[in-house]
Amino acid sequence: MAPAQYYAPSTAEDAVRALAAAGARALAGGTDLIVQMKSGRVRPEAVVDLKHVPGLVGIWRDGEAFVIGAATPGAELGEHAGLTAAWPGVTEAACLIGSTQIQGRASMGGNLCNASPAADSVPALMAARASCVIFGPEGRREAPVETIPAGPGRTSLAPGEFVLEIRLPPRPPRSSDAYLRSIPRTEMDIAIVGAGANLTLDATGVITGARVALGAVAPTVVLVDTEVLVGAKLDEAALQRLDAAARAVCRPIGDKRGTVEYRTKIAGVLARRAASIAYERALKSA
Protein backbone atom coordinates (compact mmCIF):
# COMPACT_ATOMS: atom_id res chain seq x y z
CA MET A 1 0.00 0.00 0.00
CA ALA A 2 2.92 2.41 -0.34
CA PRO A 3 3.65 3.74 -3.80
CA ALA A 4 6.69 6.00 -3.88
CA GLN A 5 4.98 8.77 -5.79
CA TYR A 6 1.61 10.41 -6.23
CA TYR A 7 1.04 12.59 -9.26
CA ALA A 8 -2.00 14.69 -10.07
CA PRO A 9 -1.22 15.95 -13.58
CA SER A 10 -3.31 18.79 -14.93
CA THR A 11 -2.75 18.05 -18.62
CA ALA A 12 -3.25 14.90 -20.68
CA GLU A 13 0.37 15.12 -21.89
CA ASP A 14 1.73 15.16 -18.33
CA ALA A 15 -0.54 12.23 -17.46
CA VAL A 16 0.89 10.22 -20.37
CA ARG A 17 4.45 10.96 -19.24
CA ALA A 18 3.68 9.88 -15.68
CA LEU A 19 1.81 6.75 -16.78
CA ALA A 20 4.53 5.68 -19.20
CA ALA A 21 6.95 5.11 -16.29
CA ALA A 22 7.40 1.53 -15.10
CA GLY A 23 5.00 0.56 -12.33
CA ALA A 24 2.68 3.55 -12.72
CA ARG A 25 -1.05 3.03 -12.26
CA ALA A 26 -3.91 5.33 -13.21
CA LEU A 27 -6.24 6.44 -10.41
CA ALA A 28 -9.82 7.46 -11.17
CA GLY A 29 -12.31 6.75 -8.35
CA GLY A 30 -9.94 4.35 -6.59
CA THR A 31 -12.66 1.90 -5.59
CA ASP A 32 -10.76 -0.96 -7.23
CA LEU A 33 -7.18 0.35 -7.26
CA ILE A 34 -6.96 1.34 -3.58
CA VAL A 35 -8.52 -1.95 -2.49
CA GLN A 36 -5.98 -3.84 -4.63
CA MET A 37 -3.12 -1.74 -3.23
CA LYS A 38 -4.23 -2.48 0.33
CA SER A 39 -4.43 -6.21 -0.29
CA GLY A 40 -1.03 -6.22 -1.98
CA ARG A 41 -2.47 -7.52 -5.24
CA VAL A 42 -0.97 -4.50 -7.01
CA ARG A 43 2.10 -2.62 -5.82
CA PRO A 44 2.40 0.45 -8.02
CA GLU A 45 5.56 2.55 -7.97
CA ALA A 46 3.47 5.61 -8.71
CA VAL A 47 -0.20 6.50 -8.63
CA VAL A 48 -1.35 8.95 -11.29
CA ASP A 49 -4.59 10.69 -10.33
CA LEU A 50 -6.28 11.52 -13.63
CA LYS A 51 -9.15 13.58 -12.23
CA HIS A 52 -7.39 16.93 -12.78
CA VAL A 53 -6.90 16.29 -16.50
CA PRO A 54 -9.41 18.45 -18.42
CA GLY A 55 -12.39 16.43 -19.66
CA LEU A 56 -11.91 13.51 -17.28
CA VAL A 57 -14.83 14.49 -15.03
CA GLY A 58 -18.19 15.62 -16.35
CA ILE A 59 -21.00 14.77 -18.75
CA TRP A 60 -21.73 16.83 -21.84
CA ARG A 61 -23.15 16.69 -25.35
CA ASP A 62 -21.14 16.73 -28.53
CA GLY A 63 -23.81 17.29 -31.16
CA GLU A 64 -26.20 14.37 -30.74
CA ALA A 65 -23.71 12.26 -28.81
CA PHE A 66 -23.31 12.13 -25.04
CA VAL A 67 -19.76 12.24 -23.72
CA ILE A 68 -18.90 10.98 -20.22
CA GLY A 69 -15.53 11.90 -18.75
CA ALA A 70 -13.81 8.60 -17.92
CA ALA A 71 -13.35 9.45 -14.22
CA THR A 72 -16.87 10.84 -13.66
CA PRO A 73 -18.43 9.18 -10.60
CA GLY A 74 -21.38 6.91 -11.32
CA ALA A 75 -23.67 8.98 -9.09
CA GLU A 76 -23.30 11.88 -11.52
CA LEU A 77 -24.62 9.70 -14.33
CA GLY A 78 -27.71 8.82 -12.33
CA GLU A 79 -28.33 12.48 -11.51
CA HIS A 80 -28.11 13.57 -15.17
CA ALA A 81 -31.69 13.77 -16.46
CA GLY A 82 -30.77 14.04 -20.15
CA LEU A 83 -28.39 11.09 -20.06
CA THR A 84 -30.84 8.97 -18.07
CA ALA A 85 -33.65 9.74 -20.53
CA ALA A 86 -31.53 8.80 -23.55
CA TRP A 87 -29.58 5.91 -22.01
CA PRO A 88 -31.49 4.53 -18.99
CA GLY A 89 -29.65 1.19 -19.27
CA VAL A 90 -26.25 2.82 -19.03
CA THR A 91 -27.17 4.91 -16.00
CA GLU A 92 -28.92 2.05 -14.21
CA ALA A 93 -25.81 -0.09 -14.68
CA ALA A 94 -23.59 2.67 -13.27
CA CYS A 95 -25.91 3.13 -10.29
CA LEU A 96 -25.85 -0.58 -9.44
CA ILE A 97 -22.12 -0.58 -8.75
CA GLY A 98 -21.49 -0.94 -5.02
CA SER A 99 -23.04 1.35 -2.43
CA THR A 100 -23.94 5.05 -2.46
CA GLN A 101 -20.42 5.69 -1.16
CA ILE A 102 -18.85 3.67 -3.99
CA GLN A 103 -21.04 5.41 -6.57
CA GLY A 104 -19.68 8.70 -5.29
CA ARG A 105 -16.27 7.66 -6.64
CA ALA A 106 -16.47 4.69 -9.03
CA SER A 107 -16.22 5.67 -12.71
CA MET A 108 -16.99 4.20 -16.14
CA GLY A 109 -13.33 4.48 -17.15
CA GLY A 110 -12.25 2.67 -14.01
CA ASN A 111 -14.88 -0.02 -14.38
CA LEU A 112 -13.74 -0.59 -17.97
CA CYS A 113 -9.99 -0.58 -17.25
CA ASN A 114 -10.23 -2.69 -14.10
CA ALA A 115 -11.30 -5.29 -16.67
CA SER A 116 -13.41 -7.45 -14.40
CA PRO A 117 -15.57 -9.90 -16.39
CA ALA A 118 -18.36 -8.96 -13.97
CA ALA A 119 -18.09 -5.17 -14.43
CA ASP A 120 -21.66 -3.86 -14.40
CA SER A 121 -21.26 -0.88 -16.70
CA VAL A 122 -19.40 -2.70 -19.47
CA PRO A 123 -22.30 -4.83 -20.84
CA ALA A 124 -24.48 -1.70 -20.86
CA LEU A 125 -21.78 0.33 -22.64
CA MET A 126 -21.15 -2.44 -25.16
CA ALA A 127 -24.87 -2.81 -25.84
CA ALA A 128 -24.94 0.96 -26.34
CA ARG A 129 -22.14 0.74 -28.94
CA ALA A 130 -20.12 3.11 -26.79
CA SER A 131 -16.62 4.01 -27.84
CA CYS A 132 -13.83 5.43 -25.79
CA VAL A 133 -11.31 8.12 -26.56
CA ILE A 134 -7.84 7.03 -25.52
CA PHE A 135 -4.94 9.38 -25.01
CA GLY A 136 -1.37 8.10 -25.14
CA PRO A 137 2.19 8.72 -26.32
CA GLU A 138 0.98 8.54 -29.95
CA GLY A 139 -1.81 11.05 -29.31
CA ARG A 140 -5.53 10.53 -29.37
CA ARG A 141 -7.41 7.54 -30.76
CA GLU A 142 -10.95 6.23 -30.54
CA ALA A 143 -11.89 2.57 -30.07
CA PRO A 144 -15.02 0.55 -29.23
CA VAL A 145 -15.22 -0.12 -25.48
CA GLU A 146 -15.11 -3.89 -26.06
CA THR A 147 -11.54 -3.62 -27.36
CA ILE A 148 -10.23 -2.43 -23.96
CA PRO A 149 -10.65 -5.44 -21.60
CA ALA A 150 -8.34 -8.25 -22.75
CA GLY A 151 -9.07 -10.72 -19.95
CA PRO A 152 -9.67 -10.63 -16.20
CA GLY A 153 -7.64 -7.67 -14.87
CA ARG A 154 -5.89 -7.04 -18.22
CA THR A 155 -6.45 -4.33 -20.81
CA SER A 156 -5.25 -3.71 -24.34
CA LEU A 157 -3.98 -0.24 -23.40
CA ALA A 158 -0.32 0.42 -24.26
CA PRO A 159 2.05 1.88 -21.63
CA GLY A 160 1.23 5.55 -21.11
CA GLU A 161 -2.29 5.24 -22.53
CA PHE A 162 -5.40 6.08 -20.57
CA VAL A 163 -9.11 6.40 -21.32
CA LEU A 164 -10.10 10.05 -21.54
CA GLU A 165 -13.82 9.79 -22.23
CA ILE A 166 -16.66 7.42 -23.08
CA ARG A 167 -18.81 8.41 -26.03
CA LEU A 168 -22.39 7.24 -26.56
CA PRO A 169 -23.57 7.45 -30.17
CA PRO A 170 -26.49 9.58 -31.40
CA ARG A 171 -29.84 8.01 -30.55
CA PRO A 172 -32.30 7.23 -33.39
CA PRO A 173 -36.02 7.62 -32.56
CA ARG A 174 -37.72 4.68 -30.79
CA SER A 175 -34.51 3.49 -29.17
CA SER A 176 -33.84 2.52 -25.59
CA ASP A 177 -31.77 0.26 -23.40
CA ALA A 178 -31.81 -1.62 -20.10
CA TYR A 179 -29.39 -3.39 -17.78
CA LEU A 180 -30.16 -6.18 -15.33
CA ARG A 181 -27.92 -8.27 -13.18
CA SER A 182 -28.29 -11.21 -10.86
CA ILE A 183 -26.54 -11.16 -7.49
CA PRO A 184 -26.91 -13.45 -4.47
CA ARG A 185 -28.27 -10.62 -2.29
CA THR A 186 -30.30 -7.48 -3.00
CA GLU A 187 -27.53 -4.85 -2.90
CA MET A 188 -23.77 -4.45 -2.83
CA ASP A 189 -22.65 -7.58 -4.60
CA ILE A 190 -20.85 -8.69 -7.74
CA ALA A 191 -22.84 -9.94 -10.71
CA ILE A 192 -23.29 -13.66 -11.30
CA VAL A 193 -24.66 -12.59 -14.65
CA GLY A 194 -25.21 -9.10 -16.08
CA ALA A 195 -27.17 -8.34 -19.24
CA GLY A 196 -27.36 -5.10 -21.21
CA ALA A 197 -29.81 -4.73 -24.08
CA ASN A 198 -30.21 -1.87 -26.53
CA LEU A 199 -32.97 -1.83 -29.16
CA THR A 200 -34.14 0.42 -31.97
CA LEU A 201 -37.64 -0.07 -33.41
CA ASP A 202 -39.49 1.12 -36.49
CA ALA A 203 -42.88 2.86 -36.28
CA THR A 204 -44.71 -0.48 -36.12
CA GLY A 205 -42.60 -1.90 -33.28
CA VAL A 206 -40.41 -4.11 -35.47
CA ILE A 207 -36.81 -4.28 -34.24
CA THR A 208 -34.41 -2.65 -36.70
CA GLY A 209 -31.31 -2.65 -34.51
CA ALA A 210 -30.35 -4.75 -31.48
CA ARG A 211 -27.29 -5.21 -29.27
CA VAL A 212 -27.18 -7.45 -26.22
CA ALA A 213 -24.06 -7.97 -24.10
CA LEU A 214 -23.50 -10.32 -21.16
CA GLY A 215 -21.16 -9.91 -18.19
CA ALA A 216 -19.70 -12.49 -15.79
CA VAL A 217 -20.25 -15.43 -18.16
CA ALA A 218 -16.86 -15.38 -19.96
CA PRO A 219 -13.34 -13.97 -19.36
CA THR A 220 -14.52 -10.70 -20.92
CA VAL A 221 -17.97 -9.25 -21.53
CA VAL A 222 -19.46 -10.95 -24.61
CA LEU A 223 -21.89 -9.87 -27.32
CA VAL A 224 -24.91 -12.00 -28.16
CA ASP A 225 -25.82 -12.69 -31.78
CA THR A 226 -28.83 -10.40 -32.04
CA GLU A 227 -29.53 -11.03 -35.72
CA VAL A 228 -32.20 -13.36 -34.29
CA LEU A 229 -34.16 -10.26 -33.20
CA VAL A 230 -33.83 -7.96 -36.20
CA GLY A 231 -36.91 -7.80 -38.42
CA ALA A 232 -39.26 -9.13 -35.75
CA LYS A 233 -41.34 -7.73 -32.93
CA LEU A 234 -40.23 -8.83 -29.49
CA ASP A 235 -42.79 -11.65 -29.27
CA GLU A 236 -42.41 -14.94 -27.42
CA ALA A 237 -40.67 -16.62 -30.36
CA ALA A 238 -38.13 -13.79 -30.62
CA LEU A 239 -37.51 -13.94 -26.87
CA GLN A 240 -36.87 -17.67 -27.08
CA ARG A 241 -34.41 -17.13 -29.95
CA LEU A 242 -32.64 -14.49 -27.85
CA ASP A 243 -32.55 -16.82 -24.84
CA ALA A 244 -30.87 -19.54 -26.93
CA ALA A 245 -28.44 -17.07 -28.53
CA ALA A 246 -27.48 -15.72 -25.08
CA ARG A 247 -26.85 -19.20 -23.67
CA ALA A 248 -24.79 -20.07 -26.75
CA VAL A 249 -22.11 -17.43 -26.03
CA CYS A 250 -21.67 -18.28 -22.34
CA ARG A 251 -18.36 -19.75 -21.22
CA PRO A 252 -18.65 -19.06 -17.49
CA ILE A 253 -16.63 -20.25 -14.55
CA GLY A 254 -18.46 -22.27 -11.94
CA ASP A 255 -17.92 -21.30 -8.31
CA LYS A 256 -19.75 -21.12 -5.00
CA ARG A 257 -21.63 -18.06 -6.23
CA GLY A 258 -23.05 -19.82 -9.27
CA THR A 259 -22.50 -23.03 -11.20
CA VAL A 260 -21.80 -23.07 -14.94
CA GLU A 261 -25.32 -24.38 -15.57
CA TYR A 262 -26.96 -21.74 -13.37
CA ARG A 263 -25.03 -18.82 -14.87
CA THR A 264 -25.82 -20.04 -18.38
CA LYS A 265 -29.53 -20.43 -17.70
CA ILE A 266 -29.74 -17.04 -15.97
CA ALA A 267 -27.92 -15.41 -18.89
CA GLY A 268 -30.81 -16.43 -21.15
CA VAL A 269 -33.38 -15.23 -18.63
CA LEU A 270 -31.74 -11.83 -18.04
CA ALA A 271 -31.15 -11.27 -21.76
CA ARG A 272 -34.89 -11.77 -22.34
CA ARG A 273 -35.91 -9.56 -19.44
CA ALA A 274 -33.47 -6.76 -20.28
CA ALA A 275 -34.57 -6.84 -23.92
CA SER A 276 -38.23 -6.71 -22.83
CA ILE A 277 -37.58 -3.63 -20.67
CA ALA A 278 -35.60 -1.94 -23.45
CA TYR A 279 -38.43 -2.75 -25.90
CA GLU A 280 -41.09 -1.20 -23.66
CA ARG A 281 -38.94 1.88 -23.11
CA ALA A 282 -38.28 2.22 -26.85
CA LEU A 283 -42.03 2.02 -27.61
CA LYS A 284 -42.70 4.74 -25.04
CA SER A 285 -39.86 6.94 -26.30
CA ALA A 286 -41.52 7.22 -29.74
Place this chain on the structure above:
Amino acid sequence: MSKTHVSAIVNGDPAEFLTEPGRTLLDALRDDLGLTGAKEGCGSGDCGACSVILDGRLVCACLVLATEAEGKRVETIEGMAEGGVLHPLQQKFLEHAALQCGFCTPGLLVAAKALLAANPDPSESEARYWLAGNLCRCTGYDKVIRAVMDAAAEMRQAKVTA
Protein backbone atom coordinates in the same frame (compact mmCIF):
# COMPACT_ATOMS: atom_id res chain seq x y z
CA MET B 1 9.66 8.58 0.27
CA SER B 2 8.53 12.14 -0.33
CA LYS B 3 5.77 13.63 1.77
CA THR B 4 3.08 15.79 0.23
CA HIS B 5 1.62 18.85 1.88
CA VAL B 6 -2.18 18.82 1.72
CA SER B 7 -4.50 21.76 2.44
CA ALA B 8 -8.21 21.05 2.72
CA ILE B 9 -11.29 22.50 4.37
CA VAL B 10 -12.41 20.10 7.10
CA ASN B 11 -15.78 20.81 8.70
CA GLY B 12 -15.56 24.38 7.49
CA ASP B 13 -12.09 25.10 8.85
CA PRO B 14 -8.79 25.10 6.95
CA ALA B 15 -6.72 22.03 7.78
CA GLU B 16 -3.21 21.06 6.71
CA PHE B 17 -1.21 17.88 6.99
CA LEU B 18 1.81 16.12 5.52
CA THR B 19 1.28 12.69 4.06
CA GLU B 20 2.96 9.87 2.17
CA PRO B 21 1.58 8.85 -1.23
CA GLY B 22 -0.17 5.65 -0.16
CA ARG B 23 -2.02 6.89 2.91
CA THR B 24 -5.77 7.21 2.93
CA LEU B 25 -7.89 10.19 3.84
CA LEU B 26 -9.22 8.11 6.74
CA ASP B 27 -5.70 7.73 8.16
CA ALA B 28 -5.04 11.45 7.77
CA LEU B 29 -8.31 12.40 9.45
CA ARG B 30 -7.77 10.04 12.36
CA ASP B 31 -4.01 10.18 12.89
CA ASP B 32 -3.00 13.64 11.70
CA LEU B 33 -6.09 15.72 12.43
CA GLY B 34 -7.29 13.78 15.48
CA LEU B 35 -10.77 13.33 14.03
CA THR B 36 -11.44 9.77 15.15
CA GLY B 37 -15.19 9.79 14.50
CA ALA B 38 -14.84 8.10 11.13
CA LYS B 39 -13.94 4.46 11.83
CA GLU B 40 -11.99 1.87 9.94
CA GLY B 41 -14.25 -1.17 9.73
CA CYS B 42 -13.31 -3.17 6.66
CA GLY B 43 -10.85 -0.82 4.96
CA SER B 44 -12.19 -1.93 1.58
CA GLY B 45 -15.31 0.14 0.98
CA ASP B 46 -17.79 -2.51 2.07
CA CYS B 47 -18.93 -1.32 5.51
CA GLY B 48 -19.33 2.46 5.34
CA ALA B 49 -17.99 3.09 8.87
CA CYS B 50 -15.57 5.66 7.43
CA SER B 51 -18.24 7.59 5.49
CA VAL B 52 -17.43 11.27 4.96
CA ILE B 53 -18.71 13.88 2.53
CA LEU B 54 -16.06 15.01 0.05
CA ASP B 55 -16.99 18.10 -1.98
CA GLY B 56 -20.65 17.28 -1.41
CA ARG B 57 -20.38 13.56 -2.30
CA LEU B 58 -20.72 10.71 0.17
CA VAL B 59 -17.59 8.53 -0.02
CA CYS B 60 -15.64 6.00 1.99
CA ALA B 61 -12.60 7.82 3.42
CA CYS B 62 -10.72 4.50 3.39
CA LEU B 63 -10.90 4.51 -0.43
CA VAL B 64 -9.69 8.08 -0.90
CA LEU B 65 -5.98 8.88 -0.88
CA ALA B 66 -5.11 11.63 1.57
CA THR B 67 -3.39 13.52 -1.24
CA GLU B 68 -6.65 13.59 -3.19
CA ALA B 69 -8.15 15.86 -0.55
CA GLU B 70 -6.00 18.80 -1.67
CA GLY B 71 -8.25 21.84 -2.04
CA LYS B 72 -11.39 19.88 -1.20
CA ARG B 73 -14.11 20.26 1.40
CA VAL B 74 -14.36 17.33 3.82
CA GLU B 75 -17.33 16.92 6.16
CA THR B 76 -17.05 14.41 8.98
CA ILE B 77 -19.24 13.42 11.93
CA GLU B 78 -17.35 15.93 14.08
CA GLY B 79 -18.93 18.75 12.06
CA MET B 80 -22.48 17.51 12.35
CA ALA B 81 -23.58 19.02 15.67
CA GLU B 82 -23.58 22.83 15.69
CA GLY B 83 -22.01 24.09 18.85
CA GLY B 84 -23.60 22.03 21.58
CA VAL B 85 -26.75 21.34 19.59
CA LEU B 86 -27.12 17.90 18.07
CA HIS B 87 -28.19 17.54 14.45
CA PRO B 88 -31.80 16.25 14.21
CA LEU B 89 -30.45 12.92 12.92
CA GLN B 90 -28.21 12.56 15.97
CA GLN B 91 -31.11 13.45 18.26
CA LYS B 92 -33.40 10.91 16.58
CA PHE B 93 -30.75 8.18 16.73
CA LEU B 94 -30.68 8.73 20.49
CA GLU B 95 -34.47 8.83 20.86
CA HIS B 96 -34.97 5.66 18.79
CA ALA B 97 -31.99 3.89 20.38
CA ALA B 98 -30.69 3.35 16.86
CA LEU B 99 -27.31 2.16 18.01
CA GLN B 100 -25.75 -0.41 20.24
CA CYS B 101 -21.97 -0.56 20.14
CA GLY B 102 -21.85 2.65 18.12
CA PHE B 103 -19.03 1.73 15.75
CA CYS B 104 -21.16 2.12 12.63
CA THR B 105 -23.05 5.15 13.96
CA PRO B 106 -20.82 8.01 12.70
CA GLY B 107 -20.85 6.51 9.21
CA LEU B 108 -24.60 5.97 9.28
CA LEU B 109 -25.20 9.53 10.47
CA VAL B 110 -22.99 11.07 7.79
CA ALA B 111 -24.57 8.85 5.12
CA ALA B 112 -28.08 9.74 6.35
CA LYS B 113 -27.18 13.44 6.31
CA ALA B 114 -26.08 13.08 2.68
CA LEU B 115 -29.34 11.27 1.91
CA LEU B 116 -31.50 14.04 3.35
CA ALA B 117 -29.46 16.70 1.56
CA ALA B 118 -30.10 14.92 -1.76
CA ASN B 119 -33.66 13.81 -0.99
CA PRO B 120 -35.44 15.51 1.95
CA ASP B 121 -38.47 13.22 1.63
CA PRO B 122 -37.17 9.70 0.98
CA SER B 123 -39.41 6.65 1.03
CA GLU B 124 -38.39 3.97 3.48
CA SER B 125 -37.20 1.88 0.56
CA GLU B 126 -35.07 4.74 -0.80
CA ALA B 127 -33.54 5.24 2.64
CA ARG B 128 -32.75 1.53 2.95
CA TYR B 129 -31.09 1.41 -0.47
CA TRP B 130 -29.12 4.62 0.17
CA LEU B 131 -27.83 3.21 3.47
CA ALA B 132 -27.12 -0.29 2.10
CA GLY B 133 -23.41 0.49 2.18
CA ASN B 134 -23.44 1.08 5.94
CA LEU B 135 -23.23 -2.18 7.83
CA CYS B 136 -24.39 -2.54 11.42
CA ARG B 137 -23.55 -5.82 13.11
CA CYS B 138 -25.47 -5.39 16.35
CA THR B 139 -28.66 -3.33 16.35
CA GLY B 140 -29.90 -4.15 12.88
CA TYR B 141 -31.46 -1.57 10.67
CA ASP B 142 -35.07 -1.05 11.72
CA LYS B 143 -34.37 1.46 14.44
CA VAL B 144 -31.87 3.24 12.21
CA ILE B 145 -34.45 3.58 9.45
CA ARG B 146 -37.11 4.74 11.92
CA ALA B 147 -34.71 7.38 13.24
CA VAL B 148 -33.82 8.58 9.73
CA MET B 149 -37.47 8.79 8.63
CA ASP B 150 -38.42 10.61 11.82
CA ALA B 151 -35.54 13.07 11.46
CA ALA B 152 -36.45 13.66 7.81
CA ALA B 153 -40.04 14.47 8.80
CA GLU B 154 -38.89 16.82 11.54
CA MET B 155 -36.43 18.59 9.24
CA ARG B 156 -39.14 19.05 6.57
CA GLN B 157 -41.47 20.44 9.23
CA ALA B 158 -38.76 22.81 10.49
CA LYS B 159 -38.26 24.06 6.95
CA VAL B 160 -42.00 24.73 6.51
CA THR B 161 -42.28 26.65 9.77
CA ALA B 162 -38.97 28.51 9.34
